[in-house]
Amino acid sequence: MNKILLIEDSPTMRTLLQTLLELEGFEVLISNAMKEEDILREIAEKQPKVILLDVHLRGINGIKLLERIREEQPVPELRVLMTSGMDLRDECIKAGADGFILKPYMPDELFAYLKKFIETGK
Numbered sequence: 001m002n003k004i005l006l007i008e009d010s011p012t013m014r015t016l017l018q019t020l021l022e023l024e025g026f027e028v029l030i031s032n033a034m035k036e037e038d039i040l041r042e043i044a045e046k047q048p049k050v051i052l053l054d055v056h057l058r059g060i061n062g063i064k065l066l067e068r069i070r071e072e073q074p075v076p077e078l079r080v081l082m083t084s085g086m087d088l089r090d091e092c093i094k095a096g097a098d099g100f101i102l103k104p105y106m107p108d109e110l111f112a113y114l115k116k117f118i119e120t121g122k
Contacts, residue, residue: 002118003027005048007039007065008083009058017052020107026114034058036065040072048078050117052110055084055092063088063095070096079117081110 033039055062081099082092089100
């Protein structure tokens, strides 16, 4: 099954995304970690295919976390889709994101990215 790790600090957004993704047949894992090291350990242990990563996390800079994920690359072929309410597309792509979605977004936009990542590995 295609595993997606949600790294999002809004409980409402986590619940909504989990429901939507599970309805589409994805296995959804949710990170409750509060430190970068713990998130990196979760990635290595859970081996997700895709990470849906919010740029603005409580106490963690999502772009800096992405850079660490890419440096340490705990999972081969890992795809990272960044999200934010601010248009930080260029910064996220430069840091190593495979894609960026500006909040609020429609589920179809999210599913299009995920389908591309899973079918093509890109």
